[in-house]
Amino acid sequence: MLPMSAVDQSRQSSAAWFGFLLTALVAGAAIPSQGRINSELAAEVDDPFLAALLSFGTGLLLMLVIAYLTPTGRRTLGQVRPALRRGEVRWWYLLAGCIGGYFVLTQSLTIGLIGVAVFTVAVVTGQTLGGLLWDRIGLGPAGRKRLNAVRVLGALLTVLAVLWTVSPQLGGHAGSWAWLLLVIFPLTAGFTNSAQQALNGRQSAAYGSPIPATLINFVAGTAVLLLAYLVKVLVSGVGETLPTAPWYYLGGPLGCVFIGLGAVLVTRVGVLLAAMGMIAGQLIGSLLLDLIVPAPGSVVTLSTVLGTLLTLVAVVIASLPDIRRTR
Template identity: 40%
Template sequence: MLVIVAVTTRTIARVSAPSRPLRIAAVPLMLAAGGLLSVQSEINGRLAGAIGAGSRAGVTAATISFGSGLVILALITAALPRQRRALAALVAAVRARRLRVVELAGGLSGAFLVATQGITVGTIGVALFSVALTAGQSASSLAVDHAGLGPSGRQAFSVPRAIAAVFAVSAVLLAASERLVDDFSWQVAVFATLPLVAGVGLAVQQAINGRVAAQVGAWTTALNNFAWGTAALVLVLGAMAVARGLPGPLPSNPWLYAGGAVGVVYIWLTALLVRVHGVLVLGLCLIAGQVITAQLIELVAGETHMGPLGIAAGLLVVAGVGVALAVRRPPATEETSVRG
């Protein structure tokens, strides 16, 4: 399996017009990338819970996740001449104004997302977190395309995206209503809005990451994201430590520190796979993989926060993905309009 993934991703990086077999092979990778985001949410949520409670524990977990991811990326970049040249190309692109500094700031959205994982997952569960996140991501993608933030510039209104957004927003309302009826509290209500906002930022992050990846490649784009996100989280955690002190001691379970490595693979895959199917299909497959994996995680863990309505909400998101894919524009038109 690992050999197949390596060959597929290497081929994607080398071609500008993917063949039909390559497009088919990329679909399970896109679904897997979405699943990785749910896995990271579960890991970071558990890490935050093991550290303590509240926003300090969440930000501490996010800082550890981003910081460890940055270390992994930096070490590999230093060891590979090709990636060192790509990093130099990033600096040159900024100096030549082919990239603006604001286009490098996608990692700030990622930092907010990871901090939100640590703060909210322990309270609302990974499934509701994922449904809320995908609702924000789907709805905001319409505005992101209209504003022209992606690498292909401004895009006209897309009926498939609108369908996916309607399904996703309906799903989060359905899932949230069940949880609020069963266990109403303002904390759950407020916490459910945080991943919704994070989803808005995730759509922006994917768009500007596409601009950076078009200049310097997916790997350097991931390194840039982790550098910005780590810097922001260290500043926030430092301010919290000065005001309220540090949270409790760090846990000894090594698996709780795997969130950074998972995040590295997620960012790299999404920046790479957007070349194959474009932003639309990538986003839809990420949503499907994320929601399905989140439901499976809670089912296996035996700690589900969702009942029948929550499961229906997850199925509604997946149904929206299927409908949007079924009625999307012909491949030639889609590639012309969304390719980064």
């Protein structure tokens, strides 16, 4: 067999990075769709705790079906215990889903109080800072990644692009201490979310598939949210009526897309680039939602469009060292 030429390697590298970007955009676009559905569900049942539990519960049911009714799911589930025995997966990796539960609960609790724009900026800032840190210490399966000037520039551009994108919606908030404290919740949710993706990536690399890690995430997250809901029931009781429209229950399946694809991305490109690519997907998904099915108070301006495009530029800039090294 003839060795691959430099031109063929360059084409293969470009195709691989185009595939990474497309996958990241799809994974990220699932988040604003999930957020819109979970927000509507929380308003419908008048209970953010129940809405978050229903979202994770439907995702858990879907992952149980995928894991136990598909050959790949059954085969890779059998790799969990051996990976734990070999030390490739530590027991605390299995708790990564608790972070996802915290993220969804934070989404349900704070968006109505601080707004979608501020929530997005706080989450993106947390994801970017977390991506820098987790790559630096080597939490993800790709190991340690050097934080050169190009990566840091791309991360800073991402945060600035998000600020520019949501700038039309940032006015009108009182900068009280209570409001600032509320912002800490999505900030920490974004920061820990990038750690969740890193741990999921390690599990997916050990199992040979993202299916077991995604299932374990939903088991852990559902357990945490069930506990939170039971505490709420003890305090204020039960009285909610579940909606009958099926689209209210699509938040969980969209979470499966985000967690599963995110775990695959982290194994390929590291935590920071995966987070940045999915951030671009979040903004593009939000823009499409606001254009196709706008929510009350949504604003689409030139800065919204240009800021979204700038996130894609930031992802490409941060990816340049890896693209050159692959070639």
